[in-house]
Amino acid sequence: MSTNEPLESMLRRLRYQAADERRRKTLANIFSAMDESHEHAPTVHRAQIWRLTMNTRTGRLALAVAVILIVLGGVTFWPFGGKNGRWVGGSLAAWAQELQATLDTIKAVTCRERSVLVAADGSQRMSSPWDRFYVSSDSYRRDIYDGNTLREIQVYVPDGNDMVQHYLRFDLKCYGALRHKGRFGVQDPIERIRQYAELLHKADQFLGEQVVDGHKCVGFEISASRYGSNPETWLDRIWFDEETRLPVRIEESGRPVMGDSTRTFTTIQDQFDYAPQLPADSFIPQQPPADFVNAHPDELRK
């Protein structure tokens, strides 16, 4: 060799490049293939379904029932996925599985939850009270603030199949305990994220990239009608950190306000910490101060 350059370095320089014109042509051909692929795939699929349906008596009967349900009952029928009419699966399902596995390893999480009232004219007002959730594998704590003032601490501890909610209200100077059936439920951020993981492949919209709270994120929008009898206005947006793949922000917008059809509200969960350093007594109900009374808040408000 005439040079002392390492062989691997020389090999890396052994490059070829298609001419600009050729690259443009190739890209055009690939785009055409993509168009054909998207035009043909659903047509063939639907044609096959139609043949399968109409060639059997049961199929024809089932189709008739479905049409009646759609026309008379207003049943929403989405055989091909979301708004864009495309079935989304594959890698997203694998991602959802990874997300579930990651959630299994999380020992505790904290986050903030706020609510925004939205009037018919679109004007918004952030509600003064907000919550901070602390979730461990079997216990929950909810600190409710009003502005900067801690108004209440609720600690939920398991008791058999139920949960006992211990509350300490600083504004009303009262404390007590309430028994609830089952678990913390949808208020548990981890359970909520699990639910989204299951729904991810049914996302209605990919919201693209956005920096949220300093994290580079990708967002998905999922209609709440996919997991319950919720109004179509109710849309959930989940922003996942591209690095950790865990949610950074969850917004539930268009939620109905009970007894007020003119307004909706949006809940926002953010400030997630998936590895919080929590004091050992975080989930142990605090001893109430001496001047607090054992009473339900409703009794004191009368």
Next chain:
Amino acid sequence: MFEDRRLLWRLKRGDKDALRFIYEAYQSDLVTLAANLLHDPATAEDVVQDVFIGLVRSVPRLELRRTLRAYLATAVANRVRDHYRRMPRAAAAPLEDAGHVPARGDGPVQMVIDDEDMQKLRSAVAGLPYEQREVIMLRVHTGLKFREIAKHQNTSIKTALSRYQYGLDKLRSMMDGEVST
């Protein structure tokens, strides 16, 4: 990997910007890989086009279990193998005529030396046994791990590593004129 999955997700929704991004990001390495394996740049460009067309057609069913780069690189290598199977005695176009990236030389004399060296190297690469050439090109131009290359060649990691090392040794010998190409 996450970025790849997101791109694939967009591709599944018919997002042409995602397709353009993937093409622009990988076409250069893939054409280089195919050209070095085939010694025929025109066919190499056809192979890369076929791989991308294959990608858009298979995308609704595609489950990405490795990086997009690894997926595309092995797809190119497979197409090249198919090409050789179909046309085992096909005459390759001379690589001298190919649109290869110019040598980096600092001055006119160095540029001539560089060109000579690179020309020698091209000929030497063409003279390598195919399996060795494939390992070297997959490793050098697409950054595939030896584990991934071994899987592609349906062999052990040890064998893939040996092929890489033997290939480099042979190239050195050829470049030094010890072995006739």
